[in-house]
Amino acid sequence: MSHEQVSYLELLARGAATEGFDRPVLLARASGAGPEELAELEQAKQLALRVRAELEGRRRREAELSALFETAHDLAGLRDLDAVLRAIVQRARSLLGTEVAYLSLNDTAAGDTYMRVTEGSVSARFQQVRLGMGEGLGGLVAQTARPYVTENYFDDPRFQHTATIDSAVRDEGLVAILGVPLTLGSQVIGVLFAADRRARVFEREQVALLGSFAAHAAVAIDTANLLAETRSALAELERANDIIREHSGVIERASEVHDRLTELVLHGGGVHDVAAAVSEVLGGRVEFIDAGLDSARLADGHALHEGDRWVAAVSAGGETFGALVLHDQPDLDPVDQRTLERAALVTSLLLLARRSAGEAEQRVRGELLDDLLDAPDRDRRLLRERAARLRTDVDAPHVVLAARLDRTGAGGEGDAGVRESADRQRLWSAASHLAATRQGLASARDGGTVLLLPLGPGESAAELARQTAKHLGGALRESVTVGASAPVASPLATPDRVATAYEEARRCMDALRLLHRSGDGAAAEDLGFLGLLLADTRDIDGFVDRTIGQVVAYDERRGTDLVRTMDAYFASGMSPARTKDDLHVHVNTVAQRVERIGRLLGPDWQSPSRALEIQLALRLHAMSSAVTR
Secondary structure, eight states, rough: OHHHHHHHHHHHHHHHGGGGGGHHHHHHTTTOOHHHHHHHHHHHHHHHHHHHHHHHHHHHHHHHHHHHHHHHHHHTOOOOOHHHHHHHHHHHHHHOOEEEEEEEETTTTTTTEEEEEESSSOOOHTTTOEEEETOOOHHHHHTSSEEEESSSSGGOOOOOOOHHHHHHHHHHHHOOOEEEEEEETTTEEEEEEEEEESSOOHHHHHHHHHHHHHHHHHHHHHHHHHHHHHHHOOOHHHHHHHHHHHHHHHHHHHHHHHHHOOOOOOOOOOHEEEEEEEHHHHTSSSEEESSSTTTTTTTTTOEETTEEEEEEEEETTTTTEEEEEEEEEESSOOOHHHHHHHHHHHHHHHHHHHHHHHHHHHHHHHHHHHHHHTTSSSSSHHHHHHHHTTTTOOOSSSEEEEEEEEEOOOOOOOGGGHHHHHHHEEEEEHHHHHHTTTEEEEEEEEEEEEEEEETTOOHHHHHHHHHHHHHHHHTTSSEEEEEEOBBBOOOTTTTTTHHHHHHHHHHHHHHHHHTTTOOOEEEEGGHHHHHHHOOOOOOHHHHHHHHHHHHHHHHHHHHOOEEEEEEEHHHHTTHHHHHHHHHOHOOOHHHHHHHHHHHHOOOTTTTTTHHHHHHHHHHHHHHHHHOOO
């Protein structure tokens, strides 16, 4: 083997460029080699070039196979579709040696095609272009489902040119373009492109290679779609399972409540037993309340959402007994809401049953009160035994209250008697319930109701009257006026005092209605000097103390003369100038005393109504002082 032939082997080993294989022939010719030697070198050169071309092809095929293998590996671990498509476009651009590669997808909803991935592009317009179906080189590929190549895009008449596409291609500077279809079955879903900014010829192997990448891209898109559909289906199934589990849990809770409430009814359970059962099942705190309710809002029988609580009325026959209140459950399932409403219904049934069972007891209570009113001379030992059976302590201080329903609704004359009878029954029923809860007595009397209720610690007769009017009015959802007597220290020790106290309570009730205070509750002490006239006790000292007691006490404490100043002030027609003459003091002194009186009695002490009461109290105080002297 000659030295020149060895040179060709070295060129092959080093992977020299094609031009480098001409050097041995040129050197031999320059050194004066003969024709035979030059012919052998030329033959060796051609053989070396063929070997080089073969090696180059194998290296290229190895790189292509490696790229395809990497793409398949990407598909096997598909996590991000965009990342896989970018890798495919990048490898296609690299292996084909083009300046630009890009991939477009069809948008069936919009009816056009859009750029999904670009590599090597510098034009924002090109990267954002959207093409109508069938337009441009991509439209031709999509129509025929076959690859197409153009050496010079703008001179190629085989496809439809549009201003939008041509403008974008020109902005990117593309000349030679190869496009292959992305197919799923027989459907073309997009196109993979390789392009150069100069005229070039794409070889058949390059077309096939780009087609292989397009197949991988189609598989990636199909796989991603299937994964998305699977995830969506799984999410829907999970949501459906959650709904089923939730509804199943709600139904189980409702069934459990039904069973427990049924058991409570059968075994004579009470209101608080129902509340405890519902609390345990619904996971919140349930309580029964019978005060502070807006009965009109709860009248439709549905539970109402109020802040962080739910309220369900406990009512029957148009009468509201109270409500079940569920706390700490701002969001309540409709079935659970219905469970609370059913529990309220069961509670109303229990209360009605208890009322039916207790009506006999209430009649006995009414009979005992009737005896105290009508036959106070009966055997007190028997009266005491009857009171003990009713758990009523008639030796404790009590108040007699007269109550009457003030109906405001209109009705025909024909049903007036029926309506009045029904009103009396409803009032007696509500009053009897109140009396039983407070361990008192109640009876229907004189078109209304009379109650004998014990006084609570620190409670006054006036406060009890107002509470009773509010309770009965709320229970009946109508105006109820209540008058109260002065406290009776021991109804059983002085049974004749009960009838007298009842007449006083009736007079207070009638006075409230005459004063247009229907629906209110009051005792004689609330009605000023009018109460003094109405009260049987004629509590003059109490009236004087309530009216001017603070001024009298101030004079006694400080040695001042405010009571005499008030008397002179009213006697002079409330004139400071005439008052100072009567008292022989400076007018400023009168002004200072009047200001002090205002601070003790309140700013309205000179108003006509209060001035009348104060002047009466001053006269009674003067009379009382004269008697004690």
